[in-house]
Amino acid sequence: MQQNKRLMTTSMLSAVAFVLTFIKFPLPFLPPYLTLDFSDVPTLLATFILGPIAGVIVTLIKNILNFLFNMSDPVGPVANFLAGMSFLLSAYFVYKNKKSTQAMIYGLIIGTIVMTIVLSILNYFVLLPLYGMIFNLGDVLKNIKIVIVSGVIPFNIIKGIVISIIFVLLYRRLKSILK
Numbered sequence: 001m002q003q004n005k006r007l008m009t010t011s012m013l014s015a016v017a018f019v020l021t022f023i024k025f026p027l028p029f030l031p032p033y034l035t036l037d038f039s040d041v042p043t044l045l046a047t048f049i050l051g052p053i054a055g056v057i058v059t060l061i062k063n064i065l066n067f068l069f070n071m072s073d074p075v076g077p078v079a080n081f082l083a084g085m086s087f088l089l090s091a092y093f094v095y096k097n098k099k100s101t102q103a104m105i106y107g108l109i110i111g112t113i114v115m116t117i118v119l120s121i122l123n124y125f126v127l128l129p130l131y132g133m134i135f136n137l138g139d140v141l142k143n144i145k146i147v148i149v150s151g152v153i154p155f156n157i158i159k160g161i162v163i164s165i166i167f168v169l170l171y172r173r174l175k176s177i178l179k
Contacts, residue, residue: 010054017042017062034155040084044167047088059084075131083119090114112160116153123152
């Protein structure tokens with residue numbers, strides 16, 4: 001019975017995360033392809049309530065579905081998956097030893113920093129060059145350092161902060177319901 005409940009909760013959070021991928025918007029003063037959505041909130045809920053495997057599953061399902069519905073951008077779901085994984089796993093592993101509100105907030109801060117570093121490195125060596133080749137954007141490849149410093153880094157910091165705030169506000173209310 002408990003296993004069925006976990007499976008249903010994971011499925012529900014995956015569906016909510018997938019729907020939230022469609023509600024996105026660019027941030028002012030940042031490149032328009034960097035769009036903020038709230039689909040990482042259900043992945044964090046799955047991770048902190050059901051464990052890291054559930055969070056990984058929710059992240060994987062939402063990005064596979066996003067790829068299938070938006071095949072014109074194969075790089076976006078990969079980048080989103082890598083961002084989600086670096087964020088939620090680092091946040092969870094900082095939190096798991098103490099399991100307090102303070103540890104959660106500290107974990108979310110560390111998760112934001114790790115996500116920013118990981119995505120900066122991946123964008124420099126893999127994602128932006130791939131994006132530039134697929135969409136024939138030579139100017140992105142010529143200015144890759146500027147794009148990362150003035151776009152990728154601020155975007156991931158803002159994303160981590162916004163997602164963390166929303167998650168903390170929802171976590172207390174949904175923890176008992178989802179368990």
